[in-house]
């Protein structure tokens with residue numbers, strides 16, 4: 001590897017030179033989605049961030065094993081150990097098998113990832129398919145004395161662990177304060193201490209997702225799956241673990257504790273976290289009514305959206321910010337990204353049609369420097385916005401060549417083509433979209449809106465025949481129409 005890649009490690013809070021445990025090979029694990037609803041912009045960010053890392057490592061010549069899980073059991077509503085299982089709840093409400101819910105949203109997640117040109121991971125394990133491995137992990141932690149049983153559930157003993165090791169090593173929290181404070185609350189539930197977290201939960205008889213274990217019929221705690229599956233597919237020690245910044249605490253802190261408590265040493269060398277996306281300055285949330293799914297972005301079918309935005313516009317928008325800085329979504333920001341992407345793609349198109357001149361003004365010393373600057377930006381903790389700005393500079397030159405104000409030698413032209421192929425396509429994962437596809441999507445979505453408007457007029461006139469006809473026939477084409485108090489919404493389930 002001739003390139004020296006530096007990545008920011010949340011553990012040390014510094015940029016560190018990346019050195020894999022095994023020469024030429026990289027093991028990397030990223031927390032995947034909990035599949036109980038459609039993916040939104042917040043899911044696109046880690047997927048794209050770690051897709052770029054996956055692509056870049058491969059470009060540098062590493063053999064990468066990339067594991068990204070599907071959480072289909074154990075993730076409770078309130079993230080800690082309270083509330084109903086997210087997938088079980090959806091299944092109960094929709095009268096489906098939990099695995100039908102998980103499969104449905106996994107398929108839709110894959111569709112969205114394909115549209116965003118996110119490469120599939122090497123392995124995509126499901127939590128529900130690794131109950132035995134998770135029980136094994138719990139047994140090891142129990143045997144080592146860092147967990148206790150309470151009423152059929154098993155909890156991790158954070159206080160005991162913190163005496164021998166450091167709980168808070170990743171999130172840099174002062175756990176002594178938290179532990180002392182929460183002692184007052186001890187005894188209100190099964191836990192000895194409020195900071196303890198569930199490794200195994202006993203299930204109530206009505207619970208639809210449960211498995212036998214030595215302790216009770218139940219299900220694993222949410223944090224167990226990533227430790228158990230990471231270890232199974234990448235070994236007791238591997239290079240990179242990634243995810244959104246919101247996962248640093250408690251999820252990743254608990255993962256570290258579980259690894260150390262079971263095997264005596266940490267599992268991960270580099271912890272990487274992408275920052276969050278806000279919508280008009282607010283956190284995204286279902287309750288805030290600013291929750292926009294990726295499919296809604298692609299069709300423009302959401303009250304917050306002025307129009308449809310193509311998958312590559314979304315990808316480019318995310319890459320225009322460094323992954324550790326915040327990104328605020330607005331229609332204006334996305335429109336600006338679309339323009340930028342168009343400019344870049346025009347540059348690529350022009351690059352194919354310009355001719356070289358043997359004694360052209362732009363020579364290989366220029367293209368070599370450009371290439372070095374792009375590598376430098378990528379090596380500096382995947383600084384994609386800087387790479388994009390270098391490509392924009394090159395686009396300006398390409399336009400000048402088109403206008404005959406500049407000239408380029410044949411060798412430099414070939415190198416320039418390689419730079420675009422490497423950075424715009426292979427590393428950043430952009431791709432040309434069919435011209436006008438965005439406009440077509442928009443027109444198509446306006447036509448469906450119009451049909452629903454006619455239907456709502458028909459309903460107002462008590463013309464049920466017309467209203468039902470529109471709904472039923474749209475359903476036949478795959479449109480799911482839902483009536484809400486703010487009017488009808490639609491979704492294309494294809």
Ligand SMILES: [Zn+2]
Nearest residue numbers: 031032226251
């Ligand atoms: Zn995880």
